[in-house]
Amino acid sequence: MATAISNQNRMLVTTALVLVVGIGAYGLGRVYPPLGPSAGTVAPAQRYVSSQVSEGDVTLGDTAVPELMQTDAFELMVKDPSFRALAASPGFKALAGQPQVMAALMANPKAFASLAANPSAFAGVANAARSASALAPQSQQASAAVLSAVAAHTAALQALASHPQALAAIAANPQAFASFASNANTFQSAAAAGKGSTDHFANNAAAFQSLASDTKAMAALKADSAVFSALAANAAGFKALSGQPQALAAAVNSAAAAASQLRSAGISNAAMSALAANPAAFAALAGQPKALAAIASHSNAFAALASHPQALAAILSNGSAFSSFASNANAFRDAASKAAADARMARNASAFQQLASDNAAMKALSADPRVFSAIGNNALAFGGIASSAHMLNPQLMSAMGQNASAFSSMAANAAQLSAASQALQALNAQSLVASAAAASHLNAAASQAALANPQAFAAMAANPQAFASVSQQAAAMATLSSNQKALSALAAQPNLAALMANPSFSAALNQAGASQSHAD
Numbered sequence: 001m002a003t004a005i006s007n008q009n010r011m012l013v014t015t016a017l018v019l020v021v022g023i024g025a026y027g028l029g030r031v032y033p034p035l036g037p038s039a040g041t042v043a044p045a046q047r048y049v050s051s052q053v054s055e056g057d058v059t060l061g062d063t064a065v066p067e068l069m070q071t072d073a074f075e076l077m078v079k080d081p082s083f084r085a086l087a088a089s090p091g092f093k094a095l096a097g098q099p100q101v102m103a104a105l106m107a108n109p110k111a112f113a114s115l116a117a118n119p120s121a122f123a124g125v126a127n128a129a130r131s132a133s134a135l136a137p138q139s140q141q142a143s144a145a146v147l148s149a150v151a152a153h154t155a156a157l158q159a160l161a162s163h164p165q166a167l168a169a170i171a172a173n174p175q176a177f178a179s180f181a182s183n184a185n186t187f188q189s190a191a192a193a194g195k196g197s198t199d200h201f202a203n204n205a206a207a208f209q210s211l212a213s214d215t216k217a218m219a220a221l222k223a224d225s226a227v228f229s230a231l232a233a234n235a236a237g238f239k240a241l242s243g244q245p246q247a248l249a250a251a252v253n254s255a256a257a258a259a260s261q262l263r264s265a266g267i268s269n270a271a272m273s274a275l276a277a278n279p280a281a282f283a284a285l286a287g288q289p290k291a292l293a294a295i296a297s298h299s300n301a302f303a304a305l306a307s308h309p310q311a312l313a314a315i316l317s318n319g320s321a322f323s324s325f326a327s328n329a330n331a332f333r334d335a336a337s338k339a340a341a342d343a344r345m346a347r348n349a350s351a352f353q354q355l356a357s358d359n360a361a362m363k364a365l366s367a368d369p370r371v372f373s374a375i376g377n378n379a380l381a382f383g384g385i386a387s388s389a390h391m392l393n394p395q396l397m398s399a400m401g402q403n404a405s406a407f408s409s410m411a412a413n414a415a416q417l418s419a420a421s422q423a424l425q426a427l428n429a430q431s432l433v434a435s436a437a438a439a440s441h442l443n444a445a446a447s448q449a450a451l452a453n454p455q456a457f458a459a460m461a462a463n464p465q466a467f468a469s470v471s472q473q474a475a476a477m478a479t480l481s482s483n484q485k486a487l488s489a490l491a492a493q494p495n496l497a498a499l500m501a502n503p504s505f506s507a508a509l510n511q512a513g514a515s516q517s518h519a520d
Contacts, residue, residue, distance in 0.1 A: 063343050064318035064504040069512060073380060073499045078512045086486070087509050091479025096506040098466045099387040103501035104459035105480075106384070107287035108422065109488045111455035116480045123471040125453055128446040129460035130468050132436035136461055138240065139435040140277045143251070143427050145237020147276040149230040150255035151262075151269045156227035159220035161252040165207035166191075168245035169200045171238035174231040176200060181232075184225035188212050244434035247451060251430035254454075258423035261416050266406035274399035279421075279428035280462035281391035286421035287491075288381040288498055292400075293411035294374040295392075299401020301371035303394040304364035310351035311336075313389035315375060316382040317503050318344060323376030329369040333362050384498025391462070422455055429454035432461055 068074055077083050086092050095102055105112060115122040132139075150157050160167040170177050177200075180187035192212035194205030201208050211217055221227065231238055241248040255276070262272050275282045285292040295302045305312040315322050321344045325332035339345035339352035355361055365371065375382050385392075400407050410417050433450045436442040442450070450457040460467040470476045480487075490496045499505060 063321050064314075065507045065511060067318050067321055067379075068383065068499070068502055068504045068508045071380060071499065073495045074508060074512075077496070077499065078509070086479075086483065089475070089479055091473070091475035091477070093506070093509075094470065094473045094476035095479060096500070096509060098470055099501060099503040099505065100463040100466045101470050102505070103284060103287070103384065103387050104463065104467075105487055106491045106497035106501050107283050108418075108425075108455055108459070109484065109491045111422075111425075111453070111459065112480070113484050113488075115453055115456055116477070116484060119471070119474070119477040119481070121449065122477065124446065124449050125457055126460050126464070126467045126471040128436075128442055128450050129457055130464035131441045131446070132432050132450070133461045133464040135435045135439060135441065136432060139432040140279065140428065142237040142240040142435065143255075143279070143424075143431040144273040144276040145234035146241070146251055146431065147255045147259060147427065148269060148273045149227075149234045149238075150252055151259040151272055153224055153227040153230050154256050154259060155220045156224040157230075157252050158256050159214075159217035160211070160227070161249040162217055163207060163211040163214065164245035164249035165204055166211045167252070168242045168248055169204040169207065170228075170231060171242035171248060173200060174228070174235045174238055177228050178232040179228075181226050181229040184218070184222040187221065187225075187228070188218055240438070241431055241434040243438040244447070247430045247434035247437070247447070250451065250454075251427050251434070254423050254427040254430060258420055258427060261420035261423065265410040265413070265416060265420070267403050267410070268406075271399040271403045271406075274396050275420075275424055276427060278391060278393065278396045279424045279458060281388060281393070281396055283421050283425055283459065284385045284388040284391065286417045287501075288384050288494060289411035289414065289417060290378045290494070291381040291385055292417075293408045294378055294382075295397060296400045296404040296407035296411070298368055298371040298374050299397050299404065300364045301368040302392070303397035303401070304358075304361035305355075305371070306389075306392045306394045306397050307361055308351055308355040308358065309390040309392070310348050311345075311355045312392065313386050313503075314345065314348045314351070315372075316389055317386035319375040319379035319382045321376075322372045324372075326370050326373035326376070329362070329366040332365065332369070332372070380495050380498040380502075382498075383502040383504070384494075385501070387501065387503050425458040426454040429458040429461070432458070 078087075087096070095105070112122075115125060160170065177187070189212075190201055191208035193201070194209055195202050238248075241251060258276070259272060262275070267275075285295070305315065322332075325335075333356050335342045336345060336352040336356035339349035339356075342352075345352040410420070429450060433442060433447050437444075437447050470480075490500060502508075
């Protein structure tokens with residue numbers, strides 16, 4: 001080879017290849033697709049026991065780690081010699097110690113593939129995400145506005161997006177163009193002349209003349225001239241992105257791709273807007289479709305839990321431990337009110353006590369206590385999104401409930417779910433780049449780097465500190481770069497992906513001895 005590979009990287013590459021083969025042969029028949037402990041006539045697996053566990057390794061009052069260690073998926077991993085070798089590397093320890101980073105990697109490993117091979121580029125995008133992240137709330141609202149308009153006027157807005165400068169000029173002041181909603185021919189005449197009732201034509205004469213001469217684009221506008229009213233109705237969102245014509249045009253096209261997938265699944269326009277405003281949450285759920293389906297079926301209860309994100313995170317990270325409350329919501333309320341005395345809740349006692357005193361939330365849980373069995377029956381899946389619990393806001397949960405059947409069906413269509421999620425992440429990234437650049441938070445080079453890696457940028461912006469930390473750790477970057485095939489193979493198996501994204505995964509590895517040594 002022209003480039004020498006270090007001994008460490010060579011070991012990691014070898015480990016990755018063996019891991020893929022080993023887990024593929026040993027795990028597919030035993031762990032995927034069932035979630036949680038084995039059932040039926042299959043004999044339970046013998047659990048892994050390590051002599052290295054000591055009293056100091058166990059945190060009193062926390063059952064999440066031992067519960068995780070008792071899953072088939074964990075037992076599979078720690079008994080695989082190749083995985084133990086990988087887990088013992090400093091780089092993997094660093095990645096496992098950042099559950100939000102691991103969750104993003106498992107949700108979409110391809111998004112990080114090219115960046116992982118170039119630590120400098122990875123750090124550049126991570127720094128751009130950190131700089132832009134403060135503007136995420138505003139840009140997500142802009143994304144929702146764009147998706148709302150695009151879902152109703154897809155062809156017309158894509159026609160405008162094919163002429164970015166003209167679209168940006170309209171987006172900068174949509175109300176000035178609203179009168180053309182009743183007469184697209186008048187718009188074409190004014191655009192062709194480069195002048196009209198607004199100075200925006202004259203200020204962007206060449207761009208509008210190009211649009212006016214585009215027969216296909218004008219046909220789309222004439223067929224749906226109401227698009228001008230839609231732009232005016234969503235003026236704030238489009239105006240926020242108008243300063244970056246290329247990013248705005250890309251956002252429109254990403255919104256069209258997302259709308260196509262979501263519409264074909266039967267998702268309403270209102271729910272689409274909710275997804276666009278919460279792209280990171282949907283990306284996390286897309287990586288664990290069983291969790292998505294469960295939330296859609298118990299949306300009111302999840303909305304109640306989502307109003308107390310710290311308590312929700314604790315429940316999701318240790319789902320099987322809460323299954324007993326499925327038949328008695330009052331027992332849950334009593335336990336939560338005395339959380340300090342309950343090992344499952346003690347580390348988050350204040351959060352559970354606040355939940356117990358929330359009458360509206362407890363009413364929702366009393367109406368649907370089976371939510372606890374839904375979580376327990378899909379414990380690994382929910383554990384994989386536990387680090388994203390703060391993103392699962394009540395509004396998103398309610399929107400999913402109003403489209404429960406559609407989301408349940410979508411959860412069974414992996415290709416459609418992935419495509420929709422990636423399109424929404426791209427929309428989120430493009431909106432954020434435009435917003436951040438307009439606020440002088442990103443320079444031209446950073447903007448281009450972000451737009452070239454939209455899904456990775458969006459994931460990093462959702463967890464900027466965690467990704468910035470990883471980008472500064474050479475060992476973590478070496479592991480990420482050298483094990484792309486292994487990570488992709490693991491991500492393709494929801495149980496294993498969920499396990500690695502679980503907040504308790506790193507501690508479980510330590511207690512099992514898997515991260516200390518790979519020698520048996």
